Amino acid sequence: MFFFLAPTALATPQRIHFLEFETGNQMRVQEADPNGSLIQTCGPYSAGRLLAVDDQAGMLYWTDKLTQSIRRMPLDCQGGPVDLCSSSSPYGIDLDLINGYIYWTDDYDRNIQRSTLDGSNCTVLCNFSSIPTGTLRGIAVDPLGGKIYWPEKSSGNIYSADLLCQNVQTLITGRNGNRFVDIEVDPVGGRLFWIESGEVYCFDFATSTITLCISKVGFGLTGLAYESSSDQLYLSSSGSSGTSLPRLLVGDLATGATTTIYQHVNGVSGVAVSCSEPFLHPPDPGMEGMDNLFRVTCAEPFAPVYFYYGFQPGSTPVNHACGALTLDLDSAVALGSTTADANGLAELSLSVPAGLQRQSFLFQAVDDQRCQLTNTQVAEFNEVDFWIDWPSPGLASQINTIQISAAPANANLSLYYSFQMGSSSGIHCPGDLLDLATPVLFATVTTDGSGEASVANFVPGSAAGRTFFLQAQADAGCETSNVVQIQFE
Numbered sequence: 001m002f003f004f005l006a007p008t009a010l011a012t013p014q015r016i017h018f019l020e021f022e023t024g025n026q027m028r029v030q031e032a033d034p035n036g037s038l039i040q041t042c043g044p045y046s047a048g049r050l051l052a053v054d055d056q057a058g059m060l061y062w063t064d065k066l067t068q069s070i071r072r073m074p075l076d077c078q079g080g081p082v083d084l085c086s087s088s089s090p091y092g093i094d095l096d097l098i099n100g101y102i103y104w105t106d107d108y109d110r111n112i113q114r115s116t117l118d119g120s121n122c123t124v125l126c127n128f129s130s131i132p133t134g135t136l137r138g139i140a141v142d143p144l145g146g147k148i149y150w151p152e153k154s155s156g157n158i159y160s161a162d163l164l165c166q167n168v169q170t171l172i173t174g175r176n177g178n179r180f181v182d183i184e185v186d187p188v189g190g191r192l193f194w195i196e197s198g199e200v201y202c203f204d205f206a207t208s209t210i211t212l213c214i215s216k217v218g219f220g221l222t223g224l225a226y227e228s229s230s231d232q233l234y235l236s237s238s239g240s241s242g243t244s245l246p247r248l249l250v251g252d253l254a255t256g257a258t259t260t261i262y263q264h265v266n267g268v269s270g271v272a273v274s275c276s277e278p279f280l281h282p283p284d285p286g287m288e289g290m291d292n293l294f295r296v297t298c299a300e301p302f303a304p305v306y307f308y309y310g311f312q313p314g315s316t317p318v319n320h321a322c323g324a325l326t327l328d329l330d331s332a333v334a335l336g337s338t339t340a341d342a343n344g345l346a347e348l349s350l351s352v353p354a355g356l357q358r359q360s361f362l363f364q365a366v367d368d369q370r371c372q373l374t375n376t377q378v379a380e381f382n383e384v385d386f387w388i389d390w391p392s393p394g395l396a397s398q399i400n401t402i403q404i405s406a407a408p409a410n411a412n413l414s415l416y417y418s419f420q421m422g423s424s425s426g427i428h429c430p431g432d433l434l435d436l437a438t439p440v441l442f443a444t445v446t447t448d449g450s451g452e453a454s455v456a457n458f459v460p461g462s463a464a465g466r467t468f469f470l471q472a473q474a475d476a477g478c479e480t481s482n483v484v485q486i487q488f489e
Contacts, residue, residue, distance in 0.1 A: 015276070022266060027269075045081055048064045050138060052102075084122075099143055109124075135177070147163070236271040247262060275344060292352045294335065296340070300344060301340060307335040314328070314331070315330070320366060329364055388471070394486060400459050402484075
């Protein structure tokens with residue numbers, strides 16, 4: 001059986017950074033996990049606008065209109081912010097970590113500027129003296145494609161140029177420029193995202209099409225950051241007209257839905273995502289006799305990534321280009337290697353043979369550029385009959401939905417929960433076919449003609465912090481699903 005382990009607050013290395021306003025033109029720099037739980041609070045400092053993160057060097061950068069400067073601070077806040085380049089009214093900011101530059105817009109001087117990451121060689125790249133003041137907003141940098149992108153309010157256009165701000169071209173026209181805010185590029189996926197009129201729009205470079213990705217959420221959006229491993233956008237909001245609190249949201253690009261993960265009485269402006277260490281995910285789909293995808297996120301962009309397996313914890317020395325490392329596996333065996341993309345995603349597809357008979361495996365990977373080990377993952381491969389997914393959104397005191405796939409068509413299913421793994425019988429099926437100890441029936445559902453179904457149940461507040469094991473079984477043929485392990489937040 002292959003077990004899905006639902007992410008908890010510290011299950012993945014992603015961190016969300018955002019600016020939270022206080023009274024008196026002050027702000028705090030906040031760090032949260034992907035669920036919105038605060039990990040670190042720094043400040044107060046003078047209020048900033050938008051921010052960017054260099055997780056390789058462990059630095060945050062933001063634009064500050066009050067100090068009229070670009071500011072930089074370590075992610076652990078030690079020493080506080082340092083002023084780098086002076087700028088009359090800096091607004092948007094982004095980093096070119098391949099070539100080592102900061103880019104920003106100045107909405108008073110109406111120009112785009114650049115400096116090295118340490119703040120030296122502060123340079124005005126291009127001036128737009130013909131446009132009104134206050135019309136330049138965010139900026140996005142694609143060092144792979146050699147492009148920068150920015151929206152301009154007075155024209156309602158989005159422009160592109162090379163990394164020296166030469167060869168300026170009009171990319172998108174006819175937008176509601178008065179409501180432009182921030183902009184972000186996904187160089188691997190070939191997409192551009194921007195905030196306009198409190199919504200998020202997406203531009204596909206391959207097809208030159210514009211789609212509404214995140215519809216109006218009822219409060220003013222002030223910043224966005226793209227997180228590639230989950231294909232989600234993190235959004236900051238200032239609230240609106242006293243009817244909604246400022247907040248931090250996550251937007252699902254597959255569905256367009258948003259979820260509030262943090263609220264505050266004052267404004268929230270600017271958001272960035274950092275990823276400090278490589279993370280190995282469970283094999284997908286975790287079944288024998290077929291190809292499985294082994295996936296590492298948060299690797300160094302373009303780093304060689306090597307995958308290993310073993311059968312029990314221990315230590316195995318390995319030598320890589322970056323140096324000598326010791327795996328957390330006994331008698332580790334190399335699986336293969338691949339190269340991470342520009343977003344730090346490394347994927348290796350391997351065929352898992354049949355007949356493993358519930359043999360437990362331990363997996364680990366090496367980022368050969370950072371010279372870092374990933375976490376270890378435990379998995380057992382087996383031929384499960386059908387699949388249930390994690391309850392979504394995984395929160396107590398809310399309705400949670402479970403998606404079911406590849407089950408028998410038009411079949412009645414029983415869904416069970418337990419507090420520990422074990423072996424037991426279902427209500428309709430004799431024999432110890434369930435992998436749960438003392439299962440409790442919590443839902444029934446009938447699949448459609450494709451063997452798919454969904455179950456929506458209210459999860460009480462008392463479930464918060466408790467670990468549950470979930471499994472489904474067909475009433476007639478006794479086919480059994482995978483087991484899902486989850487701790488509700």
